[in-house]
Amino acid sequence: MTTEAPATLRIGPYPVDPPVVLAPMAGITNLAFRKLCREFGSATSIYVCEMITARAVVERNEKTLHMMSFDEDEHPRSMQLYGVDPATLGEAVRIIVGEGWADHIDLNLGCPVPKVTRLGGGAALPYKRALFSRIVRAMVGAAEPAGVPVTVKFRIGIDDEHLTYLDAGRIAEAEGAKAVALHARTAAQRYSGQADWSAIARLKEAVTTIPVLGNGDIFSADDAVRMMAETGCDGVVVGRGCLGRPWLFGELQAALRGQELPEAPNxxxxxxxxxxxxxxxxxxxxxxxxxxxxxxxxxxxxxxxxxxxxxxxxxxxxxxxxxxxxxxxxxxPSAPFPKDAEGPRGRQGSPGKVALPHGWLDDPDDPAVPTAADVMHSGG
Missing domain, CATH: 1.10.1200 (Non-ribosomal Peptide Synthetase Peptidyl Carrier Protein; Chain A)
Known part of the structure; x- marks a missing residue:
């Protein structure tokens, strides 16, 4: 399989070539797994560490600081933050850039887990447009003087009746984010069913001055090529597809550079x-x-x-x-790689009603910070 090599993706000052990002996954994308993926893939792709809670950074939690470990030659060092309070997120970013802990910061707005969304966090938060705007503004304001790009990852919406992704993309763009990534599922879908890649195409049409990355159902190099061709997105974010398959990054590199794919491992x-x-x-x-x-x-x-x-x-x-x-x-050792092992892996679960704070859907322009939502969790 060959394809024309896409234009180099840039996130702030960093070229991302090939345009591939390892999604942050709780309990997975620690220093060791990222290093393994980098050994197969390109050093100039982006490999995001496990999601970090902004509150824990501000409090300099010892366990969290260890989770923020990066390899000596890992560059750019990419970190994803979770939070709901503009002040806390802004302070966390100031600490991170002040200590030189990361070169790129992503905001998690994709987590569909009930204990997060019922407090207004994760995938629930983009519904509150004014609050979301304040959060991105605070993070960019803290990161920009140090030249650290801020990006945002979100879902299509809460459910089919409450789609937020187009507003979220425009707001992130207007407030100075350097790229956006869309997991093309709603929070209600969690990880079930199929990702709606057509939403990535619509987001790409709506957000015109910064890169748009696509995420969801990339389980093979061919999936990545198809997503970019069908949606026009500028790059891909790979999560569950690389579980137990860190060599996928070598296959992605070959496919997106128009080269022959390496042989699947026995x-x-x-x-x-x-x-x-x-x-x-x-x-x-x-x-x-x-x-x-x-x-x-x-x-x-x-x-x-x-x-x-x-x-x-x-x-x-x-x-x-x-x-x-x-x-x-x-x-x-001679057993060949099974073709059917290329399909979905990792958590899938079933769709369900999204847990939200009382009255959450009443006013999308309410800028109030939800209470007690700075919990330690990840996903998205």
């Missing part, structure tokens, strides 16, 4: 990548915690391969790097 190569992931996690977290963290990745790495139930269970309870190596040695 099970022997997958085992090598899995061990590398475990070693990087051990360096970052310590071996015991790393193995606990790695367990959730096992089903993704082994998806579709002929691996017996007993061996799968052993991988899911692995407790040391030595044990991991022994288990990998029991795999059939």
């Amino acid at each position: 099970l022997g190569r997958v085992g090598e990548v899995l061990h590398r992931h475990g070693a990087l996690l051990s360096d970052h977290l310590g071996e015991e915690k790393a193995m606990r963290d790695l367990r959730k990745h096992m089903a993704w790495y082994l998806m579709g391969f002929p691996v017996g139930a007993d061996l799968r269970r052993a991988f899911a309870t692995v407790s040391s790097l030595t044990e991991l190596g022994d288990l990998i040695g029991k795999l059939d």
Whole structure:
């Protein structure tokens, strides 16, 4: 598969080539996983760390500061913030740029989790246009003097009756955001059903002076090429599609540069990548915690391969790097990559009614800050 190489995406001063962004995912996109993805992909794509709560930055929470770790050669260092209060988000950005902790800051407005939306956060927040405007203005005002670009990621809306993405894109553009990204689902969809790529095309028509990135249902290099061709978007944001498949970034790089795709890895190569992931996690977290963290990745790495139930269970309870190596040695290294393993992976769930604060939908131009919404969560 070949295609014409797209024009280089720029986010503020940073060229993003190929135009690919690793989406922040809770418990996934830590320093180790980002490094693994970068080893396969381009150093000039963007790899976003786990979402960070603005309140925790302001309070200099020790656990949060460790989550904000970046590799020595990682550039630009990309961080996503969550919050609902313009003052808190502005102060968090001032701290981050003042300490030189990040080169790019993204705002999370995509989280559909009930405990976030019922407090007015995440995917619920763009409905409040005046508040959203104040938040972006505060973040840009704090970041701009240091030359740090602010971007915004959001969903189509709360549900089919309350679509917010076109207003959100225009507001972010007007308040100085350097790019916007659309997860082409509503909050009510969560991660179920199909992403509506036509919404990305409509957002691209509405937002004309900054890049528009598309997100949702990119599970292969071909999906990324199709999304850019069908929507005209300037780049793609990849989340669940790379779970257990960090080499997807190499495939995306080849496809978007019009090059031949690398051969899909056999099970022997997958085992090598899995061990590398475990070693990087051990360096970052310590071996015991790393193995606990790695367990959730096992089903993704082994998806579709002929691996017996007993061996799968052993991988899911692995407790040391030595044990991991022994288990990998029991795999059939010649087993080819299964074609059906390219499909959806990770959480999907089912659609549902979005939990919102009482009276949230009454006045979209109410600028009041929702109370007690600075919770620690991620997603979107």
